[in-house]
Amino acid sequence: MTTSLGTTALQFVAVHQTDPLAAPLIEELALEYSSRYDTTPGQMYSELTSYPADEFEPPGGALVVAIAEGVPVAGGAFRQYDSTTAELKRIWTSASHRKRGYGKLVVAELERIASERGYRRVYLTTGWNQPEAVALYLSTGYTALYDRSLPSAEVGVHPFEKSLSCEGAE
Numbered sequence: 001m002t003t004s005l006g007t008t009a010l011q012f013v014a015v016h017q018t019d020p021l022a023a024p025l026i027e028e029l030a031l032e033y034s035s036r037y038d039t040t041p042g043q044m045y046s047e048l049t050s051y052p053a054d055e056f057e058p059p060g061g062a063l064v065v066a067i068a069e070g071v072p073v074a075g076g077a078f079r080q081y082d083s084t085t086a087e088l089k090r091i092w093t094s095a096s097h098r099k100r101g102y103g104k105l106v107v108a109e110l111e112r113i114a115s116e117r118g119y120r121r122v123y124l125t126t127g128w129n130q131p132e133a134v135a136l137y138l139s140t141g142y143t144a145l146y147d148r149s150l151p152s153a154e155v156g157v158h159p160f161e162k163s164l165s166c167e168g169a170e
Contacts, residue, residue, distance in 0.1 A: 010066045010073070010102065012109050017053035021065045025075040025092045032095075036129040048090065055079040056089075062113050063090075066106055074102035078110050081123050086114035088124035091133065103136045115164045122162045128152040 015021050030045035037044070056063040060080035065072045074093040081087035088110060093102045114122060124142070126133040131152070138144065142160040152158070 010068050010105060012064045012066055014058075015063055015065050017049070017056055017063060019065075021067070021072050022063060022075065024072045024094065025065060025090060028094060029090060029092050033127070037127065051079070051089070059117060061086075062110065064106070064109055064113070066102060066109075068097070073097040074106050076106045076110055078114055078122070084119060085121040085123050086110075086117075086119040088122055091124075091136070104140055107136065107140050111162075111164060120164055122164060123159065124161075125157045125159045128156055128158065130158075134158060 013021060017026075026045065026048050027041075030041045030048055033039075033048075034041045034044045055061050056077045056079055061078055063077040064075055066074040072094070074097065076091040077089045078086040079089060088107070091103060091106055091110075093100075093106070111122060122142075124137065126137065129152070134144075134152075137160045140162075142162045145159040145161055146155045
C-alpha cells in the first residue's frame with residue numbers, strides 16, 4: 001500500500017525478518033535500545049532477533065517497511081498474541097526521518113492488516129525509557145494498561161491495548 005504525507009509518498013512493503021529492507025529497522029532499534037537500557041547493541045540485536053521469524057509471517061503476523069524515495073524510513077511488525085489479538089512489535093522510524101508522522105502511518109498500516117486478518121484487538125508493550133513511543137500509542141488511540149500517575153521506571157514495561165474494527169464485521 002502507498003500513502004502520502006505532505007509531499008513524501010510512503011510505500012509499505014511486506015518483508016521477511018531477514019530481508020535487507022528490514023536490516024536498518026532491526027539494527028537501528030538495537031543501537032537505540034542499547035543506549036536507553038544500558039546494554040550493548042549486540043545484546044539488543046540478539047534479543048530483537050530471538051523471536052522466531054515465522055511469527056511475523058502471514059497469516060498470523062506481518063513485518064512491514066515504509067519506503068520513501070527508495071530508502072527504508074520506518075517499519076514495524078505484529079504477531080499473533082491470541083486468537084483475536086495481534087501484538088505490535090518493533091515500531092521504528094529512522095532517526096533521520098522522525099517528526100514526520102511516519103510512526104502513526106506504520107501503526108495504522110499494521111492495524112489495517114491485522115483487522116483484515118480478523119484480529120479484533122491490538123496489544124503491545126513498550127519500555128519505560130521510551131516516552132516517544134508512549135506518546136505515539138496514546139496519540140493513536142491506545143489505552144494504557146498501567147497507572148500513568150506512577151514514575152515510568154516504577155511501572156517498568158508499559159502495556160497498551162486498542163480495539164479494532166474488523167473488515168466485514170457487523
